[in-house]
Amino acid sequence: MKTNIVLLLLFVFGFHPAESQTATYPFRNPSLSCEARAADLVSRLTLEEKIAQMLNKTPAINRLGIPPYDWWNECLHGVGRTEYKVTVYPQAIGMAAGWDVDAIRQMGDYTSEEGRAIYNTARAKKDYRIYHGLTYWTPNINIFRDPRWGRGQETYGEDPYLTAALGKNFVQGLQGDDKNYLKAAACAKHYAVHSGPESNRHTFNVSVSSYDLWDTYLPAFKELVDAKVAGVMCAYNAFEGQPCCGSDKLMLDILREDWGFAGYVTSDCGAIDNFYKTHKTHPNSASAAADAVYHGTDVDCGNQAYYGLKQAVADGIITEAQIDVSLRRLFLIRFRLGMFDPDGIMPYSKIDSTVLEAKPHKDLALKMSRQSLVLLKNNGILPLRGETLKKVAVLGPNINRPDVQLGNYNGFPSRIITPLDGIKEELGKNVRIVSDTVIGYYGKTPKSFASTIKKVKDADLIIYVGGISPRIEGEEMDVNVDGFYKGDRTSILLPQVQTDLMKALKATGKPVVFVMMTGSAIAIPWEAENVDAILNAWYGGEFAWKAIADVLFGNYNPSGHLPVTFYAGDSDLPDFEDYNMSNRTYKYFKGKTLYPFGFGLSYTNFNYQWVQEPQKNYCAGETVNAVLKVKNTGEKDGDEVAQVYIKYPKDGRLPVKELRYFERKSLQKGETAEIKVSIPVEDLAKWSDENGRTIVYPGTYSIFAGTHSENGEIIASFEIQ
Numbered sequence: 001m002k003t004n005i006v007l008l009l010l011f012v013f014g015f016h017p018a019e020s021q022t023a024t025y026p027f028r029n030p031s032l033s034c035e036a037r038a039a040d041l042v043s044r045l046t047l048e049e050k051i052a053q054m055l056n057k058t059p060a061i062n063r064l065g066i067p068p069y070d071w072w073n074e075c076l077h078g079v080g081r082t083e084y085k086v087t088v089y090p091q092a093i094g095m096a097a098g099w100d101v102d103a104i105r106q107m108g109d110y111t112s113e114e115g116r117a118i119y120n121t122a123r124a125k126k127d128y129r130i131y132h133g134l135t136y137w138t139p140n141i142n143i144f145r146d147p148r149w150g151r152g153q154e155t156y157g158e159d160p161y162l163t164a165a166l167g168k169n170f171v172q173g174l175q176g177d178d179k180n181y182l183k184a185a186a187c188a189k190h191y192a193v194h195s196g197p198e199s200n201r202h203t204f205n206v207s208v209s210s211y212d213l214w215d216t217y218l219p220a221f222k223e224l225v226d227a228k229v230a231g232v233m234c235a236y237n238a239f240e241g242q243p244c245c246g247s248d249k250l251m252l253d254i255l256r257e258d259w260g261f262a263g264y265v266t267s268d269c270g271a272i273d274n275f276y277k278t279h280k281t282h283p284n285s286a287s288a289a290a291d292a293v294y295h296g297t298d299v300d301c302g303n304q305a306y307y308g309l310k311q312a313v314a315d316g317i318i319t320e321a322q323i324d325v326s327l328r329r330l331f332l333i334r335f336r337l338g339m340f341d342p343d344g345i346m347p348y349s350k351i352d353s354t355v356l357e358a359k360p361h362k363d364l365a366l367k368m369s370r371q372s373l374v375l376l377k378n379n380g381i382l383p384l385r386g387e388t389l390k391k392v393a394v395l396g397p398n399i400n401r402p403d404v405q406l407g408n409y410n411g412f413p414s415r416i417i418t419p420l421d422g423i424k425e426e427l428g429k430n431v432r433i434v435s436d437t438v439i440g441y442y443g444k445t446p447k448s449f450a451s452t453i454k455k456v457k458d459a460d461l462i463i464y465v466g467g468i469s470p471r472i473e474g475e476e477m478d479v480n481v482d483g484f485y486k487g488d489r490t491s492i493l494l495p496q497v498q499t500d501l502m503k504a505l506k507a508t509g510k511p512v513v514f515v516m517m518t519g520s521a522i523a524i525p526w527e528a529e530n531v532d533a534i535l536n537a538w539y540g541g542e543f544a545w546k547a548i549a550d551v552l553f554g555n556y557n558p559s560g561h562l563p564v565t566f567y568a569g570d571s572d573l574p575d576f577e578d579y580n581m582s583n584r585t586y587k588y589f590k591g592k593t594l595y596p597f598g599f600g601l602s603y604t605n606f607n608y609q610w611v612q613e614p615q616k617n618y619c620a621g622e623t624v625n626a627v628l629k630v631k632n633t634g635e636k637d638g639d640e641v642a643q644v645y646i647k648y649p650k651d652g653r654l655p656v657k658e659l660r661y662f663e664r665k666s667l668q669k670g671e672t673a674e675i676k677v678s679i680p681v682e683d684l685a686k687w688s689d690e691n692g693r694t695i696v697y698p699g700t701y702s703i704f705a706g707t708h709s710e711n712g713e714i715i716a717s718f719e720i721q
Helices: 002-013 034-043 047-052 092-098 101-124 150-154 160-175 210-217 219-226 248-258 271-277 285-294 305-314 320-336 359-372 419-427 450-456 496-506 525-530 544-552
Strands: 187-191 231-234 264-267 374-378 391-395 432-436 461-467 512-517 533-536 606-612 623-632 638-647 658-667 672-680 686-688 693-695 699-706 714-720
Touching (some): 047 305, 047 320, 092 150, 101 160, 101 359, 305 320, 359 544, 496 525, 623 714, 658 672
Parallel strands (some): 512 533
Antiparallel strands (some): 374 533, 606 623, 623 672, 638 699
């Protein structure tokens, strides 16, 4: 009778035949805690099986009914790198320009829904290949400290507060709110003090002051750990002489001990090999692997280094019990994802491929593409009136490149339309459109643009769609051309050939609108002075074409704000390899910006007033409370991102200013909204070498609010004792 009951349960709950032999093992019992189940499963593994489960691509353990699993998956802006057709949102830097925490949380939820559909579909086919799992190595919350870094497009910008707010909401959306199961597992990367250069990331050793470490490089990671992010990825570079994945300070002292992080850690791919191959801090794979595991790196994204653990155990460098700690963490994540539970009790097991590219997902992608667009200049030409146009020239290297708007670490939608097609669709058949790429992204300027000028001289309007491409800025790329090297940029100026073309177009006397697609800040001093309008479009996802057309022709009122500073030129930047934050980002830069952090124009205007100023004096433990109101004083409905900054006491170590609150509001023309601001005094603490910890510096502070970091429409002062 007992056998019949077990078989009936196997049938009802959908155990696979390979699992039936182990059905009575405690790790198969969903009523036990995930911790107990993980411990039971690990106790049944041989050393060789354990080691194999610590690589990103794990083999099956047939005797226990454990299928293969690959930990590596991506979902930077929608599920990435899969053969399934998925929704593609704007690149991360573009989503950051929307400053919309609710949208990014919803995007995380929709992304995990599509990811679950792919996982469930692939699992049913016994397809366990890479990019079909539920452990996503996203988000990238490194600080975009220097616009030359090619991977900065994957981040949420240069500000730790904005990065932390967006990253936290993405993680919570992706991982879901079920009390027992993770919908998907997020991973905060790359921990820590990592933002280029790409060319030497496998050998680079970073040393920064304790002040910069705690003020710039760690806050977003701390916020995501507090938000219960499932995983952390340690970086390629070394920190204070130790590879990040084997750093005493980063991995043991801060992550595991101070912050109490109990999730799993994966290396960046090949980073453990770097211990003994490029950093030369370890003699061989056995010592490197043992040290990485000792420091809490549970997964070796690689296919070589962790096999040295067998020799390390034999040599007494590490014990099998220490390895078990990592194994329990890894299987705990898989149990929390429901990978060993019957489908009947797992809430996400019924999600199928019908959710891929679902209408709500696509609607959100369009919304976020629109929100991402930042209007940098407008002399009044925008929005365009299509009915007044007879002939429009659409020129430039990005008019017809769908791969550009998809960014990197991307998936692929069923349908992708380019900016050229979007403009054509908006204008209709009654407007003659002349189109030509004319030039590439870089290269020598031709002797003459005469043939192009001849074709466009009688146009009513010239729309130039240029900028750069994720094919020349990105992760450790095989690129070495003028202005670009190994994925990074050697100059932040728009390539001269593009400026020269726009000069020739401007000389026709026709209005020129510049649509700039990019993953990073571009210095455009000539364009800022001379073209009629500039729309920064980032890599806007599958609906970039629609969003661009909607803003140009007034179907959508632009509302994006820069998550990075746009500097005027290369001379504004310190040495790329210098991680000291002095004169970097809006927080510490003392020069004149081209477009400041937080900047973004609208087709309407907003006015700020205090309703309640903060009190005049505060002590530790108190909260700075204030109320302001924002009014849409223009003639169009629009969205405003109210930004609240703190100015610190005059001290060479403290920021010039710092974002401490923001809120996105949709306001009809004439409408007013109240915004309540609460900033705990403790949140203003900064590192003190004298005290060996963060403290709140006494002195006179200011709080100001406005449309960007240099726009203090209203300001008030207060003292902290």
